[in-house]
Amino acid sequence: MRGRRPRLGARGPTVADVARLAGVSPMTVSRVINTETSVLPATRDKVRTAIATLGYVPNLAARSLAGGQQCRIALLHANPSAAYLSEFLMGSLAQASLIDAQLIVEQCDPLEPYQALVGRLSGHRVDAVLLPPPLCDDPALLAALEAAGLPVAQIATGRPAAFAHALTIDDEEAAHRMTTHLIGRGHRRIGFITGAANQTVSAARRAGYDRALADAGLPHDPRLVAQGDFTYRSGLLAATALLACVPRPTAIFASNDDMAAAAVAVAHRGHLDVPADLSVCGFDDSAMSRTIWPEITTVHQPIADMARQATALLAGTVRERSAAREASVRHVRVAFTIRHRASDGPPPLD
Amino acid sequence: MRGRRPRLGARGPTVADVARLAGVSPMTVSRVINTETSVLPATRDKVRTAIATLGYVPNLAARSLAGGQQCRIALLHANPSAAYLSEFLMGSLAQASLIDAQLIVEQCDPLEPYQALVGRLSGHRVDAVLLPPPLCDDPALLAALEAAGLPVAQIATGRPAAFAHALTIDDEEAAHRMTTHLIGRGHRRIGFITGAANQTVSAARRAGYDRALADAGLPHDPRLVAQGDFTYRSGLLAATALLACVPRPTAIFASNDDMAAAAVAVAHRGHLDVPADLSVCGFDDSAMSRTIWPEITTVHQPIADMARQATALLAGTVRERSAAREASVRHVRVAFTIRHRASDGPPPLD
DNA sequence: CTGAAAGCGCTTACAG
DNA sequence: CTGAAAGCGCTTACAG
Numbered sequence: 001m002r003g004r005r006p007r008l009g010a011r012g013p014t015v016a017d018v019a020r021l022a023g024v025s026p027m028t029v030s031r032v033i034n035t036e037t038s039v040l041p042a043t044r045d046k047v048r049t050a051i052a053t054l055g056y057v058p059n060l061a062a063r064s065l066a067g068g069q070q071c072r073i074a075l076l077h078a079n080p081s082a083a084y085l086s087e088f089l090m091g092s093l094a095q096a097s098l099i100d101a102q103l104i105v106e107q108c109d110p111l112e113p114y115q116a117l118v119g120r121l122s123g124h125r126v127d128a129v130l131l132p133p134p135l136c137d138d139p140a141l142l143a144a145l146e147a148a149g150l151p152v153a154q155i156a157t158g159r160p161a162a163f164a165h166a167l168t169i170d171d172e173e174a175a176h177r178m179t180t181h182l183i184g185r186g187h188r189r190i191g192f193i194t195g196a197a198n199q200t201v202s203a204a205r206r207a208g209y210d211r212a213l214a215d216a217g218l219p220h221d222p223r224l225v226a227q228g229d230f231t232y233r234s235g236l237l238a239a240t241a242l243l244a245c246v247p248r249p250t251a252i253f254a255s256n257d258d259m260a261a262a263a264v265a266v267a268h269r270g271h272l273d274v275p276a277d278l279s280v281c282g283f284d285d286s287a288m289s290r291t292i293w294p295e296i297t298t299v300h301q302p303i304a305d306m307a308r309q310a311t312a313l314l315a316g317t318v319r320e321r322s323a324a325r326e327a328s329v330r331h332v333r334v335a336f337t338i339r340h341r342a343s344d345g346p347p348p349l350d
Numbered sequence: 351m352r353g354r355r356p357r358l359g360a361r362g363p364t365v366a367d368v369a370r371l372a373g374v375s376p377m378t379v380s381r382v383i384n385t386e387t388s389v390l391p392a393t394r395d396k397v398r399t400a401i402a403t404l405g406y407v408p409n410l411a412a413r414s415l416a417g418g419q420q421c422r423i424a425l426l427h428a429n430p431s432a433a434y435l436s437e438f439l440m441g442s443l444a445q446a447s448l449i450d451a452q453l454i455v456e457q458c459d460p461l462e463p464y465q466a467l468v469g470r471l472s473g474h475r476v477d478a479v480l481l482p483p484p485l486c487d488d489p490a491l492l493a494a495l496e497a498a499g500l501p502v503a504q505i506a507t508g509r510p511a512a513f514a515h516a517l518t519i520d521d522e523e524a525a526h527r528m529t530t531h532l533i534g535r536g537h538r539r540i541g542f543i544t545g546a547a548n549q550t551v552s553a554a555r556r557a558g559y560d561r562a563l564a565d566a567g568l569p570h571d572p573r574l575v576a577q578g579d580f581t582y583r584s585g586l587l588a589a590t591a592l593l594a595c596v597p598r599p600t601a602i603f604a605s606n607d608d609m610a611a612a613a614v615a616v617a618h619r620g621h622l623d624v625p626a627d628l629s630v631c632g633f634d635d636s637a638m639s640r641t642i643w644p645e646i647t648t649v650h651q652p653i654a655d656m657a658r659q660a661t662a663l664l665a666g667t668v669r670e671r672s673a674a675r676e677a678s679v680r681h682v683r684v685a686f687t688i689r690h691r692a693s694d695g696p697p698p699l700d
Numbered sequence: 701c702t703g704a705a706a707g708c709g710c711t712t713a714c715a716g
Numbered sequence: 717c718t719g720a721a722a723g724c725g726c727t728t729a730c731a732g
Binding site: 364365366376377379380383384408409411412413414415416417 | 726
Binding site: 012057059060062065070081082083085086087089090093094097102104105107125231232233258261262265268269271287288291292293 | 409415436474582611612
């Protein structure tokens with residue numbers, strides 16, 4: 001049983017190799033890798049030199065087997081915007097790889113009962129769930145997840161659940177700032193296109209618009225608010241209605257970029273120049289805002305970063321002792337910025 | 351050393367548990383899981399029952415540690431289209447999780463020298479590389495990857511390298527079929543917007559357009575071909591030029607959807623109805639084609655499926671004995687379909 | 701067709 | 717601050 005053939009495949013150096021070269025035990029190498037403090041600087045440096053010399057890279061499989069640190073996070077999505085999903089994925093994927101968590105991406109079928117979905121997640125040994133919009137606002141899904149005892153992170157919700165982590169920007173404040181920016185440019189008649197009624201951020205954005213108008217002492221004309229649902233098509237209808245008002249608004253602030261792009265299209269169709277005859281602003285800083293021409297001034301949400309933080313929070317919760325879990329729920333507000341581009345300017349002189 | 355405390359964390363059932371319940375050895379359980387043939391049906395069923403009873407799910411970490419089947423695949427991307435990336439990711443992620451490969455997503459900085467990039471990949475223990483457009487067409491990158499001995503899969507290239515796997519649709523044929531479709535509708539003056547000159551699919555799509563015209567015996571008017579580079583902006587310029595021709599084309603076929611969307615915008619700006627006054631077709635079936643209104647008739651590429659297949663091919667190559675690698679390179683052509691939507695119709699009567 | 705032994709590369713839980 | 721031992725859950729390479 002001794003002269004057994006070595007297993008196939010040249011593998012890289014291991015902790016044992018590093019330990020030998022550095023003249024320490026594998027345990028000490030492990031400590032250095034995991035940046036524990038209780039290692040003498042001299043020892044640490046020897047180990048680091050050996051790691052660099054050998055080009056050692058830890059074996060993730062072995063690490064998670066030994067550490068018992070398995071962590072599978074499901075990303076449940078039903079967002080029609082591929083751009084949003086892709087940016088979200090980049091953030092959560094990077095973080096997952098960093099902390100050695102496994103990310104499971106699951107497209108949510110709206111027809112599947114939530115009980116079945118949650119059952120499937122447990123079957124896949126999912127430890128936690130990432131919930132980007134619009135699922136983050138689904139009460140039935142949240143209830144099912146809470147009942148299953150799964151840690152959850154809601155991203156971009158206007159109404160964080162008590163049991164879940166939440167990562168949001170201040171949508172109300174962002175809309176307020178964008179509207180105030182337009183007012184500062186000289187606009188007095190600013191049209192607003194709302195988001196979908198079933199997403200909590202829609203109301204927040206609308207509230208920011210209302211407050212900015214009030215702060216500036218501008219009259220509130222209900223004809224200047226048109227209902228949208230975040231789709232381009234709804235933006236077309238809403239912008240058409242807004243531009244039919246007399247007198248015409250000199251600016252339109254849409255609750256997302258797809259609808260802002262639609263407003264630009266309607267303006268062009270009516271031979272209005274953007275921004276000379278009409279300023280248009282959007283929300284989200286999605287691909288659409290940079291694709292069309294002119295490029296749209298919009299509110300930038302750090303989607304990738306929010307995904308990254310949400311993933312880190314979930315992994316922390318999973319690896320925590322279960323007792324303290326409820327106490328550690330975090331509602332984090334991240335900073336937004338306004339991206340000034342080419343679609344806004346002063347109102348026409350008329 | 352005996353009464354040692356068990357490790358923390360309730361773990362699920364293991365092969366040992368299944369083996370005990372089924373009255374077989376762990377080895378046999380492993381065989382059943384890996385669907386080896388040399389297990390008696392009766393034994394297999396006992397094991398399967400035990401698996402179902404216990405709700406056993408294999409531990410991936412242990413499996414890859416023991417099996418030595420580590421496989422890290424890098425997805426190198428520089429594609430400006432988030433929609434493309436996101437769909438690509440869905441496919442490769444699903445396959446990677448299925449075959450227990452690790453996917454590393456790496457944004458390519460065009461300023462970084464390729465030698466450094468390839469060096470970094472080796473440092474991360476990357477075993478293979480997925481190359482979607484436009485990187486799939488970069489000769490310097492391909493050369494560096496080949497020199498490093500890394501298996502590569504090119505996706506959607508018009509010119510597959512001899513050493514690499516390639517997954518493509520027949521772009522020439524797809525463009526031919528779309529053009530022929532327009533001709534079948536009655537169009538005789540069909541404008542064409544080309545793709546970027548440095549991507550190999552651009553020439554293929556152009557060739558398909560040319561061939562369809564020739565097949566139908568239509569004259570080849572060089573003014574009906576406008577140079578684009580796949581951006582919306584270039585589509586705006588190209589469509590403006592095409593619509594200035596006298597007589598005006600009754601249809602425009604753009605080499606991607608962003609440019610087709612731009613053509614729709616230019617038409618609307620000129621008060622032309624789409625499709626009553628002008629038919630517009632695109633290529634790729636990207637999010638843009640379904641976002642704008644009217645929705646665009648386009649060529650559907652199964653991007654997720656191509657990514658899935660490419661990932662599977664690479665994993666196969668990595669796990670192969672190195673000797674046979676070169677012999678196993680595969681150039682696969684997958685089927686495309688035409689998605690008929692609302693942007694095309696017969697030419698106007700006059 | 702089935703099984704006993706060894707080992708994958710790392711970390712936990714102790715002990716000193 | 718450092719190390720020797722055991723074990724994570726599975727598969728490989730044999731042997732029967």
